[in-house]
Amino acid sequence: MRRLDLSGVWQLSQLGSEESIPAQVPGDNYSALLEAGKIPDPYWGDNELAVQWVGQTDWVYSRRFTIDEDILAETSVFLSCEGLDTIADIYINGQHVGSTDNMFRRYRFEVKEYCRLGDNEIQIVIHSPVKTAVERSGKLPYEIPHSQFPIQAPHVNLVRKTACHGGWDWGPCLMVSGIYGHIYIGATSLGRIEYVYTAQSHGDGMCKVEVTAEVISPEGGETELQVTLGDIHQRKPVVLNPGMNIVSTELTVVNPQLWWPNGSGSQHLYDLTVAIAGDEVRKRLGLRKLEVVTEEDDIGLSFKIRVNGVDIFCKGANWIPADALPQRQTRERLDELLSSAAAAHMNMLRVWGGGQYESDDFYELCDEKGIMIWHDFMFSCALYPATKEFLANVREEVIHQVKRLRDHACIALWCGNNECLGALNWFEVSRRNRDRYLVDYDRLYEGTIGRAVDEADPTRLYWPSSPCGGRGDYSDNWHEDSRGDMHYWTVWHENASFDAYFDVVPRFCSEFGYQSFPSLETIASFAPPDQFNPTAPFMEHHQRHPGGNSRIVEMMTRYFRVPEGFENFIFLSQVQQGLAMKTGVEYWRHLQPICMGTLYWQLNDVWPVCSWSSLEYSGRWKLLHYLAKRFYAPVIVTAFQNKEDELEIWVVNDQHREQTVTVTLQIWDFAGQIRKEEQYTGAAAAGGAVLLAKRPLADLAPKPHEVFAFLELTGDGVYHYNDHFFTEYKKCHLPDVSIKAAVKEVDGGYQVEVASDMPAFFVSLEARGIRGEFDDNCFTLLPGKPRTLVFTAKDAVSLEQFQNSLKLYHLRATYR
Structure with a gap:
């Protein structure tokens, strides 16, 4: 097949204007305007407010290209577009080629009749997503509610684009438009590959791999299917019929090198090449057997990931887009963020439903680093239409994305949405008429998405919502810790103390979090020194959660003495955030196998902001990320005070082998003297936790404000340390330190x-x-x-x- 790549420098103009500026493709209109000096930096101060007009404007991307005789000689000449955001009309040489209505779909239009030998021009008119959403809301037969944020574009739930482009409680409202994926002219007479996907069947010392190619042939004809997997080569004669053809073959890998999640083994990837009809697809395939185990038990419904027969405790965070400006979402940027996740012993990220299906780079890097992906479909914190047109649009989106991504070893499961089941109870209109909205919900997430996933990827579990109790369970799982996954926000949203994490026993906690301020270096990237104050206008503009700063300050007064100066305040906010997550994770890890996963909110930021992230917008590690590297370590020692006034000392072992460990407990006073020292030895089973000791607090810390505990663990190739305060830090009289x-x-x-x-x-x-x-x-x-x-x-x-x-x-x- 012949290809004419259309990426590169285009021209960008407002619809109806003769003035244009250069625009990079892949890229977005905000980035082009910023590079041309037409808008101020939207991340500085409150400049975001001054650039809202960009999302309210229709834009035209245009460029010229040359077509030669070889392309026009083919029967099919088509335009392929991916990541076209969002409501667009496409013209070639002034003639309308087609329209798009979903940035998550791949569109292919036959364009031979519109092209000519030599010079051609393509124009893509992208209509204002802000105006489109408002127009659609006015045509609804009944209200389709959505979440409200301090600065936002309303009704983004009616447009199939990245929801957080319209603002969130950690992100700006920048309703970008652009072309973010591959765009090219293709030409063929014999055939083009639409999708290639595989299915694995694992047996004793072998893995059978079924390779399937979907091929569209304009004319039909004889060809050959050629498949290479590692050092295995196979050729198969094929006769293509005009239209869609599905061809497959099976290969057997003897003694396969298996793919494992980060921390559990290596991430071997086999090169896969599939060629047919002059077209070719290359991938890297990880051979592994991954199961999501959800079983009824005497507690409720379990939820755990099993890889190659081994139950894996999932350790990680939630992922949002790497930048609010898509042009900045480069492979290098993704690599840095994902490398930081892997360095903190994370083995899973959740691609959150208010974001986007990520680029190929993202999934390739996750395959390489052993980071499993809990993958939401792109629906979040809102209700959605269930019209025939909307559902048909979504079905095409899901089929495309699932077939595109299913061969990545990193993909663990597909999830219908983020919090949309719970959202049925958020809005007055849906609470009054829950039956109507529940029917819409079922049509979308089960009747459309669920069926599409079952069809396009029967190898994986479909989980209808996060949180939920599984397919067929339409109850509000918001505070349910015994079934499926839960989101636990009592500490942040309800302002509970950190020990509230001890009150729940989640089977899998897929969201929980606490905010902090970013470093002074990051703050200086959006505010001048006269704004270095938590309640200064620019600081409050970069805090998108109503009352967020107040919650940080109030919680700080519960645990710490009030810090002096802005730098100390920033530092202590990050300490506090780290303590919150450490408290929850270490407690829940020791509950395995009842609890089998913790994904805190959130890993990264889309702009410089006060948020729940452990990595700042620049990629800089907050203190939480350093603590995560310790509390997600493969073998840890931790301590909790129970309700019987005892200190429990636990060892958690995520390794695939038993660990015999020695833990030294030292009770220190704040003058630097060791008051007591004890040593415990025990065996922690593979993938388990063991209680090493219970010690009365009265023996260890009769005066809790005078001492603290320090714990050190040693074992076969492992070392870990931890500490424990017996009361709030503010009650302890700490001496000056040099x-x-x-x-x-x-x-x-x-x-x-x-x-x-x-x-x-x-x-x-x-x-x-x-x-x-x-x-x-x-x-x-x-x-x-x-x-x-x-x-x-x-x-x-x-x-x-x-x-x-x-x-x-x-x-x-x-x-x-």
Whole structure:
């Protein structure tokens, strides 16, 4: 098949205007306008408000291209468009070729009759998504409600585009338009491949792989199916009929190298090439048997992931688009974020339903890094239409995306939506007439999406909503911890203390979170120094959750003494966020196999903002991410105070083999003296948790405000440490601390040795202005026990530059 790539530099203009600017394709209109100096940076200050007109305007993308005789000689000449956002009319040489109405579909239009030899022009008129959504709302027979956010474009639930483009409680309202995927002219007479997908059947020492190709042939004819999988080659004669053809063959891999999630084994990928009728598709295939096990038990309904016969505790976070401006969502950007997730021992991310189906780069990188994907379809926090036209549009979207993505080893399951089942009870209009909206819900998520998934990918589980109790269960699962997955937001939304995490035993917690402020470096990217205050206008503009800053401050006063200065406030907000997630994750991990997954909200940000993320917009690690690297470690020691006034000491082992460990418990006072030391030895089963000890608090900490516990675990190739305070930090009388830091250059980075004369808590180093990470951070530093850290920079930096950039924070330094 012949291809004429249309990516590159196009021209962008407002509809009806003769003025145009260069625009990159793939790319978006906001990025083009920003590069041309036509709009201010929408991320700075409150500039977002000044650029709302862009989403309210119709735009024209245009370019010229040359077609040669070889292309026009073919029977079929077609235009292929992916990621066309969203409501568009396409013209070639002034003639209307087709229309699009869904940025998540792939459109292919026959265009031979509109093309001519030599010079041609293509124009894509993209209509305002803001105006389209409002127009559609006015034509509804009854209201289709959606969530409300501080700054938003209304009724985005009526348009099949990325929902968070219209604003969210962590993101800006930038209703971008553009062309984000592949766009090209294709030509063939014999055939073109529409999709290639595989099905695996695993047996003893072997894996059978059925390879299927969907081929459209304009004329029909004889050809050959050629398949290469690793070092296995197969050829098969095929006779194509005019129209759609489905051809398949089966290959057997003996003693396959299996694909495993991050932390459970290697991620071997086999090269797969499928060629037929002059067209070719290349993929990388991970061979694995992945099951989502949902079984009724004496508690309720289990929910766990089993890979290659091994139950895996899922550790990770929720993923949102990497940037509010699609043009910036590069492979390099995705790689950096996903590498950070893998470095924190994450083995799963949830692609959230208010975002987008990601680029091929994203899934390829997840395959390589062993990051499983819980994949929502793109519906979130709203109700949706159930008209024939809307459902037909959605069906095409789902069929395309599932066939496109199903061969990625990383995809664990398909999920119908984010919180749309619960949303039936959010709105007054749907509460008054739940039956009407429940019928619409069922038509969309079961009658359309569920059936489409069953058809397009029978190899995977379809889970109708997150959270929910499975197919056929239409109850509100919002606060149900015994069935399926749950979202637990009592700590943030209801302002409960962190120990509220001890009140639930989720089977799988797919959302929970707590906010913090980003670093001062990130804040400086959107605000000048005179705005460095939590309630300054620019700071509040970059906090999209109503009352979010107040909640952070109020919770801080429960646990800590009020910090002095803005930098200390930022630091303590990140400590607090990390503690919230650490409390929930460590407690729920010790409940396995009852609880088999924790995905906190959220991994990343779309712009610089105060949010629930553990990675800032720049990719910089918040303190939460450093803590996640520890609380998601394969083997951990943790401690909880139970209701019988005892300290329980647990070891959690995610490895596939039993671990015999020794845990040393030390009770320190704040003057740096060890009051008590005990040692425990035990065996933690593979994929399990063991209680090593129960100790009365009266024995360990008769005066809770005078001491703290420090725990160290050693085993076969594993080490972990943790600490435990017996009361709120603000009640403890911490002495002044002197911390010394010595820096030297080492292979691959810079080494920092820190030593303290007194116990110091949440000791955190920052290399301000330098991209990179420390190998550990936000830790307890004990006298006589210096710590050596290594910083790995992502860009070239001198020793002097690193030394000058170094900042050090700890709890006692936040107040006088």
